[in-house]
Amino acid sequence: MNYISSIGSYSIMVREVFKKPTKWSIMKSLILKEIDELIYGSMGIVIFISIFMGGVVAIQTALNLTNPFIPKDLIGFATRQSVILEFAPTFTSIIMAGKVGSYITSSIGTMRVTEQIDALEVMGVNSLNYLVFPKIIAMFLYPFVVAIxxxxxxxxxxxANILGNHSTSTEFIQGIQLDFIPFHVTYSFIKSVVFAFIIATVPSFHGYYMKGGALDVGKASTTSFVWTSVVIIITNFVLTQLLLG
Structure with a gap:
């Protein structure tokens, strides 16, 4: 029953975010700030993880090609499929749920604890629009992060393939081009847009409605990461069934 009420509260929160918008002159600066914090500030970890993630996939694929009759270009093919379909959109989103989600929950939760949200409401500002809407707009740039x-x-x-001498660069590139389906990239971008909305709103929900003092902010951040990851994984399953099933 608690889960049902939480889903109801989440739906109400999402609706309220788009009501009574803040003045554009103020909102513009908030959006730019969130782009810097959520997108640009996450590029370092995304770049680091992506390079090694692709390297691990290529090495594992190469080490499992024990049959000499299997063409070496399968390494490039498997790397491309794994990275585009799952690792780039989904695994990166789990990482972002930890980094970005924890930041969102802790920042909004701290404002709740210090009664800054109450002050916004007293001044007649829609606090949900003021705090959450810029994060949603900033996260719509997330597909560019996934593309990178x-x-x-x-x-x-x-x-990794070249350094490990598993196959030639020509064979790897041929594998990348083998049976390429453009819709797979579209599918990944669709997932990334949905995941971006989840990463922006679920942590905001846990931060906005948290109760307690300063010590509870950390607990809310942990709970936020767990639930954001769960929602991403379930949504990933549903979208995969709908778009590729």
Whole structure:
């Protein structure tokens, strides 16, 4: 029953976010600030993880090709499929749920504890629109992050393949081009947009409605990460069934 009430509260929160918008002159600066914090500030960890993630996929694929009759270009093919379909959009989103989600929950939760949200409401400001809407708009740039993760994941696979002398660069690139389906990229971008909305709103929900003192902010951040990850995984299953099933 508690889960049902939480879903109801979440739905109400999402509706309230888009009501009584803040003045654009103020909102613009808030959006730019969130882009810097949520998107630009996350590029370092995304780049690092993507390169090594692609490298690991390429190495594991190469080490499992024990049959000499299996063509070596399968390494590039498997790396491309794994990175584009799952690792770039989904695994990166789990990482972002930890980094970005914890930041969102802790920042909003701290404002709740210090009664800054109450002050906004007293001044007649829609606090949900003021706090959450800029994060949603900023996270709509998340597909660009996923695109970079795709490119660097495949590039990392190429570098690991060459350094490990598993196959030639020509064979790896041929594998990347083998039976390429453009819709797979579209599918990944669709998932990334949905995941971006989840990463922006679920942590905001846990931060906005948290109760207690300063010590409870950390607990709310942990709970936020767990539930954001769960929602991403379930949504990933549903979208995969709908779009590729």
């Amino acid at each position: 993760a795709m490119y660097l994941g495949i590039f990392g696979g190429l570098i």
